[in-house]
Amino acid sequence: MSKIESEQQLSPSGTVDSDKYTFPQISQINIYPVKSITGISLSSSWVEQQGLSFDRRFMVADMNGKMVTARDNNQMVRIKSALQANGLVLTYPESDPLHLSFSDFMMEEVSCNVWGDEFQAYATSEAANAWFTYIIGKKVQLLFTGEQSNRQREKIQTNVSFADGYPLLLVSQSALDELNQRSPKTHTMAQFRPNIVVAGTKAFAEDGWKRIKIGEVEFEIVKPCARCVLTTVNPETAMRSEQNEPLKTLSTFRADESGGIFFGQNVIAKNEGMIRQGDKVMVLESKAKEVYPDTSGDAIEEETLKAITISVNGYMFDGDNQGTLLDQAEQAGVAITSSCRSGLCGACKMTLESGKVDQPDMPALFPGEIEEGKVLACCCVPKSDVELVD
Template sequence: MKDKAKLAGISIFPVKSTSGIAQSRAWVGLEGISFDRRFVVTDLAGRMMTARKFPKMVTIKSTLVENGIVLSAPGAKNLHLAIEEFDRDEFECKIWSDRFFAYTTTEKANAWFTEVIGRDAQLLFCGEESNRFREKLGTKVSFADAYPLLVISQGSLDELNRRASHPQTMSQFRTNIVVDGVEPFAEDGWERIAIGEVEFQVGSTCQRCILTSIDPVTGEKMAEKEPTATLSRFRADEKGAIYFGMNLVALNEGVIEVGDEVRVLETRSPVLYRDADA
């Protein structure tokens, strides 16, 4: 039967490494989906702080409001940040090997994150347009790790769960775009796709890290070293690095909506992984 690929889910993560927001419709810009990874928590030297080291960050939730954002965390009072109140001083930050200028928000935000995380912290934002240009991609990127967007098919998660010791969720993988109606790992063979008004260039397979093993609800490590334990058996390269999902770059701006057809415009030969379970 011919695949009928549909956009099944859209998620954004306004503050890097914190909880996501599901959307039914979204604007995709060249830097990614609007409001996705537009904020980052850093130490006082501008080095990113993430849930890899501070896992409770995944329990911080964002709510978008007319003039800014409301942040909430277990045991803390809600923090309402109005964009017009931001200090907007240039501050050099570091996302992996990329150094670029972001902008300060408020001392109130810095104090809130310091209290919630338990370490001196500050909240920075991209501004109206990110100053981070990635030459490899030919586009600007917000505070995302490397690429503006990530896609995973529902079939891939279903196949992982068929093998795993207990169910894993799509939110563990911090996925922007979920596609249904295709075979597991069909996305590995995509070169260029279109959804709604937007065409996307498919980049590299996404290498996964310890962050996927943190329960997005509790901030605790998942039982039995999942999903790493299972992925390492059938989605690992010869060096042991594991891969799940495909990175994306938008080639134009436009609207995407849950239910949109996902059109595969060009394909590639997918990377083949040794399957220890076969």
């Protein structure tokens, strides 16, 4: 059997009959110059091993170098950008534009942290720091990777920009179409922030790809992309979905046994080159698809709303048995350290001193921790009066 995707059958000569069969092709190319802001759609892009040119080459960080993202600062998705020959311009509805010129950057080395990766980035300008401080509401700084990122990820044997973990994200348009058929809400591709969108495939065909070629570049499909709370933020209004969509729907047919939710594929480039909108996607090698149980038809009995008392580090407040601990604490003005808000990072891990919670088995919980009383505030739901400490 050929390594070309199974939807594309071979002619007797062993080649694809291009008159009869259609290859998948690129329908969108997107970059996000600053991590967590609105993307820019391109007709073509130069691919580097650290990702698409200009993609996530900037990042907002606190004064200790820790990343600041739209997961906790939803307003960042309303920041837009335009590329210029000597830099870029950033706009935000309630602020004057910020003009960033590479020649004005201080370029002083700054230690920073992206999901545990410690590496050196570069300072930009005091004007940029002040502009983002106004939007975020606390003192932050804008960092630059430089022409070549110093962040080396040994796991994938390449350097990466300020992206979460992998240089590129690929999603098929049919995957979004399938989600929208199942979800009570209509979702846009912008919620998932892909670099490459592919049209002309069956739903989630990308799950079965291992190596592909687009234009001049060969890519390796590394692993499915675990999705976080950022997908629930409306890219236009910066408002989070009260129904936790699309994660709620995705959890019914794209979740693994640990509760991780997956949509799209993390990708690395094996060489540099140009890709263009409309380029054919040649599937060079396939792999077995991940299997996710489909529970969408399961009947779910609605639980009666019940008032309870919640204590977090000695601070007591009224809550209920339906919202997550993190959401309820924030509504009550009680601070809990958090980051990914989807059970992946462990920043909100706490100890349950008394009471009962519904805590799914999430990636940030190590074996045996649930039995020891460890919970994740972002995804556990109190079921009785509870007392927790961090």
